Amino acid sequence: MSKICPIPHMPSTTLKTVSGPWPFAQWGMDIVGPLPTAPAQKKFILVATDYFSKWVEAEAYASIKDKDVTKFVWKNIVCRFGIPQVIIADNGPQFDSIAFRNFCSELNIRNSYSTPRYPQSNGQAEATNKTLIIALKKRLEQAKGKWVEELPGVLWAYRTTPGRPTGNTPFALAYGMDAVIPTEIGLPTIRTDAAKQNDANTELGRTLDWADEVRESAAIRMADYQQRASAHYNRKVKPRSFKNGTLVLRKVFENTAEVGAGKFQANWERPYIVSKASESGAYHLQKLDGTPLLRP
Known part of the structure; x- marks a missing residue:
């Protein structure tokens, strides 16, 4: 194992997408x-x-x-x-x-x-x-x-x-209606005209129906966007895995770098022992004497 080997930038695990089941969850x-x-x-x-x-x-x-x-x-x-x-x-x-x-x-x-x-x-x-x-x-x-x-x-x-993944604004998805923006002050819209005509009940019903539709549409768009993003990301994956007990080098971070090394700083440090693997693709390490390694 060489401490000056280049750092690989290809992902080693597939992308796992995360989305909220409903607003503010x-x-x-x-x-x-x-x-x-x-x-x-x-x-x-x-x-x-x-x-x-x-x-x-x-x-x-x-x-x-x-x-x-x-x-x-x-x-x-x-x-x-x-x-x-x-x-x-x-x-x-x-x-x-x-x-x-x-x-x-x-x-x-x-x-x-x-x-x-x-x-x-x-x-x-x-x-x-x-x-x-x-x-x-x-x-x-x-x-x-x-x-x-x-x-x-x-x-x-x-x-x-409007956001690309959802196709709508965060305000609309949060409150079930579009925000009144400065352009609506000088330019009449369906909403502002309805308010002037005291047709609030009709406008309220339209808004409530629209709110459910836009959130459902946003959830579908988000799922499709995440699926395409995952497919693009996963094409670059080069799987790498280590078993418990394997000797590995760890990337040097700012707080573990050698003082004064500058451009001659090694890319990797120690070796350490793999003690546990997590589902996310991260590993728990320990020193050669068995002492658990804290987060870098």
């Missing part, structure tokens, strides 16, 4: 940052995305601890959309703490954690983060420190823009 959470320091020393965004509707909740913080995550979930998710079934997050101490686990347990919320050092396993949160960062960059240009002021507008644009 399953949320993905993540932290974006650090970003350019804004007023009140804010430089992080705590983001939560509903897996079904793609609705996004986000707030800016100077630092994020488990108590902040707990308050965020209570205020932005539970009090607005009800108690979810599952919250998916990474293994950060803000999400994987006794206090946050106890909070979720009291509400019968299941905690699910992505594979360490593999953010793609919480793909919904990663996709949302990328979209928010791109949108903030477009709005800010040179005023990097004003991103907190722009965040509500970015969230509004995200919530009212």
